[in-house]
Amino acid sequence: MNFLNEVANWYPDAVSFAAGLPYEELFDVDAIDRYIRVYRRHLAAERRMSGPDIRKELFQYGRTKGTIHRLVARHLEVDEHISVDPETIIVTVGCHEAMFLVLRALRSDRHDVVFSVTPTYTGFSGVARLVDLPVRPVAGGTDGVDLDHLRAQVAAARAEGLRPRACYVMPDFANPAGSRMSVETRRRLLAVSAEEGLLLLEDNPYGLFHDGEHRPALKALDDERMVVYLGSFAKSGLPGARVGYVVADQPVAGAGSFADELAKIKGTVTVNTSPIAQAVIGGKLLEHDCSLVAANAAETEIYRRNRRLLLDGLSARFGSVPGITWNSPSGGFFVVVTLPFAVDDELLRISAREHGVIWTPMSYFYENGGTGNQIRLACSLLTPDLIESGLERLAKMIEERLTETTPNDVVDAR
Amino acid sequence: MNFLNEVANWYPDAVSFAAGLPYEELFDVDAIDRYIRVYRRHLAAERRMSGPDIRKELFQYGRTKGTIHRLVARHLEVDEHISVDPETIIVTVGCHEAMFLVLRALRSDRHDVVFSVTPTYTGFSGVARLVDLPVRPVAGGTDGVDLDHLRAQVAAARAEGLRPRACYVMPDFANPAGSRMSVETRRRLLAVSAEEGLLLLEDNPYGLFHDGEHRPALKALDDERMVVYLGSFAKSGLPGARVGYVVADQPVAGAGSFADELAKIKGTVTVNTSPIAQAVIGGKLLEHDCSLVAANAAETEIYRRNRRLLLDGLSARFGSVPGITWNSPSGGFFVVVTLPFAVDDELLRISAREHGVIWTPMSYFYENGGTGNQIRLACSLLTPDLIESGLERLAKMIEERLTETTPNDVVDAR
Numbered sequence: 001m002n003f004l005n006e007v008a009n010w011y012p013d014a015v016s017f018a019a020g021l022p023y024e025e026l027f028d029v030d031a032i033d034r035y036i037r038v039y040r041r042h043l044a045a046e047r048r049m050s051g052p053d054i055r056k057e058l059f060q061y062g063r064t065k066g067t068i069h070r071l072v073a074r075h076l077e078v079d080e081h082i083s084v085d086p087e088t089i090i091v092t093v094g095c096h097e098a099m100f101l102v103l104r105a106l107r108s109d110r111h112d113v114v115f116s117v118t119p120t121y122t123g124f125s126g127v128a129r130l131v132d133l134p135v136r137p138v139a140g141g142t143d144g145v146d147l148d149h150l151r152a153q154v155a156a157a158r159a160e161g162l163r164p165r166a167c168y169v170m171p172d173f174a175n176p177a178g179s180r181m182s183v184e185t186r187r188r189l190l191a192v193s194a195e196e197g198l199l200l201l202e203d204n205p206y207g208l209f210h211d212g213e214h215r216p217a218l219k220a221l222d223d224e225r226m227v228v229y230l231g232s233f234a235k236s237g238l239p240g241a242r243v244g245y246v247v248a249d250q251p252v253a254g255a256g257s258f259a260d261e262l263a264k265i266k267g268t269v270t271v272n273t274s275p276i277a278q279a280v281i282g283g284k285l286l287e288h289d290c291s292l293v294a295a296n297a298a299e300t301e302i303y304r305r306n307r308r309l310l311l312d313g314l315s316a317r318f319g320s321v322p323g324i325t326w327n328s329p330s331g332g333f334f335v336v337v338t339l340p341f342a343v344d345d346e347l348l349r350i351s352a353r354e355h356g357v358i359w360t361p362m363s364y365f366y367e368n369g370g371t372g373n374q375i376r377l378a379c380s381l382l383t384p385d386l387i388e389s390g391l392e393r394l395a396k397m398i399e400e401r402l403t404e405t406t407p408n409d410v411v412d413a414r
Numbered sequence: 415m416n417f418l419n420e421v422a423n424w425y426p427d428a429v430s431f432a433a434g435l436p437y438e439e440l441f442d443v444d445a446i447d448r449y450i451r452v453y454r455r456h457l458a459a460e461r462r463m464s465g466p467d468i469r470k471e472l473f474q475y476g477r478t479k480g481t482i483h484r485l486v487a488r489h490l491e492v493d494e495h496i497s498v499d500p501e502t503i504i505v506t507v508g509c510h511e512a513m514f515l516v517l518r519a520l521r522s523d524r525h526d527v528v529f530s531v532t533p534t535y536t537g538f539s540g541v542a543r544l545v546d547l548p549v550r551p552v553a554g555g556t557d558g559v560d561l562d563h564l565r566a567q568v569a570a571a572r573a574e575g576l577r578p579r580a581c582y583v584m585p586d587f588a589n590p591a592g593s594r595m596s597v598e599t600r601r602r603l604l605a606v607s608a609e610e611g612l613l614l615l616e617d618n619p620y621g622l623f624h625d626g627e628h629r630p631a632l633k634a635l636d637d638e639r640m641v642v643y644l645g646s647f648a649k650s651g652l653p654g655a656r657v658g659y660v661v662a663d664q665p666v667a668g669a670g671s672f673a674d675e676l677a678k679i680k681g682t683v684t685v686n687t688s689p690i691a692q693a694v695i696g697g698k699l700l701e702h703d704c705s706l707v708a709a710n711a712a713e714t715e716i717y718r719r720n721r722r723l724l725l726d727g728l729s730a731r732f733g734s735v736p737g738i739t740w741n742s743p744s745g746g747f748f749v750v751v752t753l754p755f756a757v758d759d760e761l762l763r764i765s766a767r768e769h770g771v772i773w774t775p776m777s778y779f780y781e782n783g784g785t786g787n788q789i790r791l792a793c794s795l796l797t798p799d800l801i802e803s804g805l806e807r808l809a810k811m812i813e814e815r816l817t818e819t820t821p822n823d824v825v826d827a828r
Contacts, residue, residue: 024469093688268514269511270684
């Protein structure tokens with residue numbers, strides 16, 4: 001990923017299919033003040049707080065678990081039909097801190113191990129390394145998770161004397177694969193989780209942005225409380241607030257809930273999430289009756305349009321080129337393209353320098369790295385014009401590469 | 415500390431000398447909008463940013479190292495005569511994240527060890543535990559750090575095959591001791607640090623709030639770049655922003671500066687500090703030409719008044735009581751009172767329940783805990799009336815205890 005960032009810096013004029021950032025054209029800088037005012041009115045009207053109390057809520061050190069937990073719970077109820085006790089929610093400094101708290105809590109000694117569906121979001125792998133927690137891969141299979149492989153990996157770890165703690169999954173439009181689990185797979189995954197006593201860490205930053213078919217989150221089907229739900233407002237709220245959350249309603253003997261354990265770690269690493277940043281997100285939630293589906297109607301439409309433009313553009317250019325295939329996610333930010341030649345950092349550099357187009361090698365998302373023949377294209381940040389010109393440039397790069405490539409260079413798809 | 419929080423929750427009407435929080439009466443909730451507007455004008459006028467770029471700066475994911483680093487550098491120059499390259503500053507989620515980044519970076523394996531002057535801020539000890547880094551105590555002595563003991567502790571660790579990495583110090587009005595190092599001690603500490611190749615982690619949240627005599631921070635005297643400077647805006651800026659920083663200008667072979675190493679960890683644990691929260695602090699800095707001394711003129715006067723009221727009130731009540739002594743810090747939030755009887759959680763509970771006054775046992779700030787006969791009184795959050803009534807209650811508690819206490823109960827001061 002460092003190399004990718006360097007390439008992006010060296011060639012700032014290249015069209016970037018690499019950045020999975022939220023769309024910027026709808027940002028309204030005056031919204032910040034407005035959100036804070038809306039939140040202040042809410043504190044006065046609904047929570048009956050006095051002027052000095054409101055001042056204290058926004059300015060002073062705040063509750064470790066957060067201040068907008070009730071609004072987050074209402075959002076989960078409204079948009080995801082997930083019912084949770086607000087006391088089991090910790091509002092965090094983005095979803096990364098949520099992952100950090102959970103993984104640090106799960107790592108008691110060197111016998112603990114977690115699993116993640118591959119290809120895996122690099123941020124998760126990074127947090128696991130930071131807390132010295134080994135991550136073992138589980139194949140994604142055709143439906144987002146290979147349950148037989150998961151069982152086998154858990155059994156193998158147990159046989160080695162290790163303690164399997166959790167499996168990290170992104171059931172909806174995973175980063176980077178773009179895959180989505182069927183409802184049936186979700187239910188079967190939950191059953192495996194309960195049988196194995198293995199927590200599921202459900203990361204759901206993109207679930208909102210679908211083409212019309214909503215599927216229940218694992219947490220919405222979680223009768224056994226096996227799911228720790230990792231939430232982000234970076235895509236659905238406002239990235240600059242750096243506000244995320246975790247729902248950890250697992251009972252813990254003598255300690256309330258798992259959330260209370262996480263709160264102790266939170267109190268050490270960042271003390272509390274900025275109440276001002278929380279007020280910004282709180283105001284946005286309140287403006288839309290806590291529905292982020294409603295708040296993101298325009299964004300959802302833009303991401304749908306961008307995916308359509310990207311997929312149509314791929315069809316138009318590569319529909320009849322042998323060896324080039326891609327998936328067709330019905331939501332999220334990412335499409336994966338399989339190419340008939342090897343992809344590595346050197347090709348990325350050439351692509352940026354000679355052709356002015358940047359993308360992410362899928363090898364970055366596997367623990368072993370190496371080369372592969374897949375690339376991830378993100379379309380979330382781009383305008384229609386940039387998607388078109390980016391695809392033109394990509395087509396030229398691919399054309400040149402195909403001309404140069406001998407059959408020996410061709411590698412198997414992972 | 416958990417017990418202390420519980421007691422505070424059980425007896426909300428007790429006067430609390432426990433909370434070292436910033437004074438609240440001057441908080442102005444409308445300042446948040448104003449600070450953000452001031453910062454936006456600065457981006458447009460001084461940094462020549464376009465409307466879309468300003469929008470992006472506030473809303474989008476941001477620079478890992480932070481966005482207000484130049485303003486922080488200017489503040490350090492203006493208020494502390496510390497000159498640093500802004501590229502060696504990381505803006506963090508409060509000073510706690512700064513401590514986390516530094517300690518995590520310093521812990522490569524189980525041979526690493528750090529030192530801290532005792533009594534030690536519990537937050538530092540907590541972060542060290544979180545990253546599995548052992549902390550060994552160094553006596554505070556009469557001048558804030560016992561240099562002979564520091565040398566001896568470093569030598570002892572080396573003899574055990576350990577790798578001494580750093581010593582944590584709060585040279586100005588330390589929490590909890592209230593002690594302040596002389597300038598001569600600072601110079602000698604820097605010499606020891608350079609000789610031993612031991613970094614100094616200088617935490618300076620209270621240095622601003624003195625009675626008139628400014629002393630140079632270690633970092634201002636740091637010719638050998640042995641000091642990692644931990645900064646907080648919680649007391650001098652606005653606690654609710656949760657913005658702090660670290661200056662880490664140590665060169666690292668092949669990796670730029672130590673700050674660049676810290677940035678990699680920061681990018682994993684919280685990605686970046688909220689640019690909106692940074693804009694709030696940036697606006698406050700800009701409103702006062704980056705001088706927090708100027709920005710905190712009223713607060714500094716209030717803390718001075720409160721310390722005076724507290725110290726005068728102690729003299730008036732205990733000036734002639736044998737066995738009761740206290741220090742007289744010329745700045746900061748804390749005074750330490752030595753009592754002629756043992757202090758423990760049970761006495762704290764009685765004090766809160768029977769007398770309506772809460773304080774912090776100094777034993778909390780020693781790794782071994784146990785009982786002691788000292789208490790920490792914080793006066794930063796209190797109004798004059800509360801200081802008076804709190805002292806009245808404290809006097810009653812002490813009077814009752816003295817009546818009950820037999821000479822056998824008396825313990826030596828630590």
